[in-house]
Amino acid sequence: xxxxxxxxxxxxxxxxxxxxxxxxxxxxxxxxxxxxxxxxxxxxxxxxxxxxxxxxxxxxxxxxxxxxxxxxxxxxxxxxxxxxxxxxxxxxxxxxxxxxxxxxxxxxxxxxxxxxxxxxxxxxxxxxxxxxxxxxxxxxxxxxxxxxxxxxxxxxxxxxxxxxxx
Amino acid sequence: xxxxxxxxxxxxxxxxxxxxxxxxxxxxxxxxxxxxxxxxxxxxxxxxxxxxxxxxxxxxxxxxxxxxxxxxxxxxxxxxxxxxxxxxxxxxxxxxxxxxxxxxxxxxxxxxxxxxxxxxxxxxxxxxxxxxxxxxxxxxxxxxxxxxxxxxxxxxxxxxxxxxxxxxxxxxxxxxxxxxxxxxxxxxxxxxxxxxxxxxxxxxxxxxxxxxxxxxxxxxxxxxxxxxxxxxxxxxxxxxxxxxxxxxxxxxxxxxxxxxxxxxxxxxxxxxxxxxxxxxxxxxxxxxxxxxxxxxxxxxxxxxxxxxxxxxxxxxxxxxxxxxxxxxxxxxxxxxxxxxxxxxxxxxxxxxxxxxxxxxxxxxxxxxxxxxxxxxxxxxxxxxxxxxxxxxxxxxxxxxxxxxxxxxxxxxxxxxxxxxxxxxxxxxxxxxxxxxxxxxxxxxxxxx
Numbered sequence: 077x078x079x080x081x082x083x084x085x086x087x088x089x090x091x092x093x094x095x096x097x098x099x100x101x102x103x104x105x106x107x108x109x110x111x112x113x114x115x116x117x118x119x120x121x122x123x124x125x126x127x128x129x130x131x132x133x134x135x136x137x138x139x140x141x142x143x144x145x146x147x148x149x150x151x152x153x154x155x156x157x158x159x160x161x162x163x164x165x166x167x168x169x170x171x172x173x174x175x176x177x178x179x180x181x182x183x184x185x186x187x188x189x190x191x192x193x194x195x196x197x198x199x200x201x202x203x204x205x206x207x208x209x210x211x212x213x214x215x216x217x218x219x220x221x222x223x224x225x226x227x228x229x230x231x232x233x234x235x236x237x238x239x240x241x242x
Numbered sequence: 243x244x245x246x247x248x249x250x251x252x253x254x255x256x257x258x259x260x261x262x263x264x265x266x267x268x269x270x271x272x273x274x275x276x277x278x279x280x281x282x283x284x285x286x287x288x289x290x291x292x293x294x295x296x297x298x299x300x301x302x303x304x305x306x307x308x309x310x311x312x313x314x315x316x317x318x319x320x321x322x323x324x325x326x327x328x329x330x331x332x333x334x335x336x337x338x339x340x341x342x343x344x345x346x347x348x349x350x351x352x353x354x355x356x357x358x359x360x361x362x363x364x365x366x367x368x369x370x371x372x373x374x375x376x377x378x379x380x381x382x383x384x385x386x387x388x389x390x391x392x393x394x395x396x397x398x399x400x401x402x403x404x405x406x407x408x409x410x411x412x413x414x415x416x417x418x419x420x421x422x423x424x425x426x427x428x429x430x431x432x433x434x435x436x437x438x439x440x441x442x443x444x445x446x447x448x449x450x451x452x453x454x455x456x457x458x459x460x461x462x463x464x465x466x467x468x469x470x471x472x473x474x475x476x477x478x479x480x481x482x483x484x485x486x487x488x489x490x491x492x493x494x495x496x497x498x499x500x501x502x503x504x505x506x507x508x509x510x511x512x513x514x515x516x517x518x519x520x521x522x523x524x525x526x527x528x529x530x531x532x533x534x535x536x537x538x539x540x541x542x543x544x545x546x547x548x549x550x551x552x553x554x555x556x557x558x559x560x561x562x563x564x565x566x567x568x569x570x571x572x573x574x575x576x577x578x579x580x581x582x583x584x585x586x587x588x589x590x591x592x593x594x595x596x597x598x599x600x601x602x603x604x605x606x607x608x609x610x611x612x613x614x615x616x617x618x619x620x621x622x623x624x625x626x627x628x629x630x631x632x633x634x635x636x637x638x639x640x641x642x643x644x645x646x647x648x649x650x651x652x653x654x655x656x657x658x659x660x661x662x663x664x665x666x667x668x669x670x671x672x673x674x675x676x677x678x679x680x681x682x683x684x685x686x687x688x689x690x
Contacts, residue, residue: 144561146516182588182602182633183452183682184498185555185562187466188511188518188539191495195516212472215495215513219450224424224655226630 141235146196160204170210173197174238177218178231190215197237280316282345286327288352298354301393308397308411313670318346341371364392368400378403410638414686416454420679438675456686457501464499464508476510490523498541503549511541533571544591553590553599562586579620595641602633612646627664636685647681
């Protein structure tokens with residue numbers, strides 16, 4: 077039920093991008109009469125909810141963390157809620173959660189912190205009713221940055237949990 | 243962009259009272275305190291006949307490079323020599339007056355020959371040109387293929403005679419070699435002599451590998467690998483056989499391995515359900531013992547050289563700090579105490595001498611530092627080296643020099659990653675020769 081709501085919402089958002097080219101028919105105006113017929117065709121083309129595109133655009137593949145923290149903020153929690161609804165809908169699919177860190181931290185500590193972040197996401201999914209056996213976690217520490225650079229912006233992008241299907 | 247940390251060095255009395263000109267001058271070089279002028283030393287090409295003359299010159303150049311690496315010696319250029327080294331027989335007295343006039347306070351000469359069994363024989367003599375006496379001399383025999391090791395042993399003997407400490411030149415480094423785009427680095431474990439020679443790769447690069455560490459006999463390497471793509475673990479590589487094993491069947495990621503001083507077990511971290519604790523595994527019996535508990539990150543364990551205590555990192559205060567506990571996990575005591583209580587500390591590594599613990603320190607909004615402290619709470623902290631990011635210290639076998647990973651942030655996305663060394667005076671910093679970008683160094687004991 078909840079899922080259908082999300083799908084409808086997604087479709088609505090995508091209207092602008094769909095094949096809705098206005099069709100303008102102009103007739104010869106030599107007769108003095110101009111008749112313009114405008115027909116807007118809205119093709120509602122819902123994304124396959126099992127597609128990579130759906131996961132990327134509707135569910136959201138990432139949650140982000142503050143420095144040296146594994147606390148889920150409100151935005152992260154709503155992302156995880158969408159995942160929980162989706163995983164409830166598609167009970168044959170399992171999920172992998174990757175924990176990542178920014179480059180500021182020693183290698184070994186960051187492996188542990190990445191594990192803690194991945195498990196924070198997992199624990200929230202379990203609270204929302206997802207079977208823990210459907211969730212695997214892995215830490216990549218600071219080994220797989222999403223973006224490069226040595227700025228707060230880059231670091232903020234790299235302190236993350238990535239959700240993918242297994 | 244990043245405020246530089248003011249560098250404090252413990253500048254003690256210069257204890258290296260060298261060659262005061264009297265014939266009975268004490269030959270002594272301080273290796274921990276103050277800033278001593280390097281001892282001017284003449285190292286002649288080792289004498290040899292035919293092709294052995296080239297080998298003799300190669301050996302001399304390795305010895306010179308070793309001694310200069312230490313920062314305790316300065317090699318006199320051969321052009322300044324006033325006595326022809328080729329005229330020096332194995333039992334001859336050098337013309338000490340000529341060597342003094344060429345500026346040398348010490349002289350190393352040597353000879354290379356071939357034994358009847360095909361092995362090479364290398365002998366050397368170290369002389370004090372002021373006291374006009376021989377100080378030490380050795381004969382080494384070995385296959386020609388290991389001539390570099392023989393040269394390093396000559397350097398170790400000279401270093402030992404001057405400092406009273408064991409040397410660290412006949413050693414190896416294992417490290418993580420990096421190449422490719424930064425967001426998808428290929429990481430391979432490589433092993434080499436401490437000076438970058440005899441470099442070879444130990445892993446293929448198919449899986450990310452981190453933090454290799456030598457066993458005490460240098461026959462095995464414990465490291466972290468994503469070979470198991472769902473649960474990365476500590477792996478054990480046998481250098482003699484090339485055999486690789488996953489260490490133990492743990493219910494989660496294992497990482498941060500280090501051998502016990504007797505080589506019988508490996509201590510490491512295990513992460514389960516977001517909680518990381520320290521475990522020790524006996525390699526013979528495969529029994530496992532948990533040493534820490536609680537819902538904190540406890541990692542980077544390192545044994546004291548007598549095996550009785552373990553230093554480790556914990557974030558139980560909300561910030562990573564260094565703790566020491568007994569080998570059974572009892573009596574956990576925090577030892578890192580920053581004056582402002584702002585800094586975080588991690589990766590403690592116990593010196594082979596037992597007197598100091600090297601660490602990584604990070605002061606928020608500032609540089610990173612490598613330093614040493616006493617194993618007693620809040621005592622003896624000294625910072626030795628700094629960088630945009632430095633981490634992961636590893637000790638020379640004599641506990642006088644530390645290597646570490648050093649990152650320099652360039653413009654934009656560029657990062658230079660090298661391995662550096664710093665001695666305990668904080669004055670002698672070197673960049674270690676590696677093949678390309680490098681991190682996660684581990685320094686071997688003296689090769690058995």
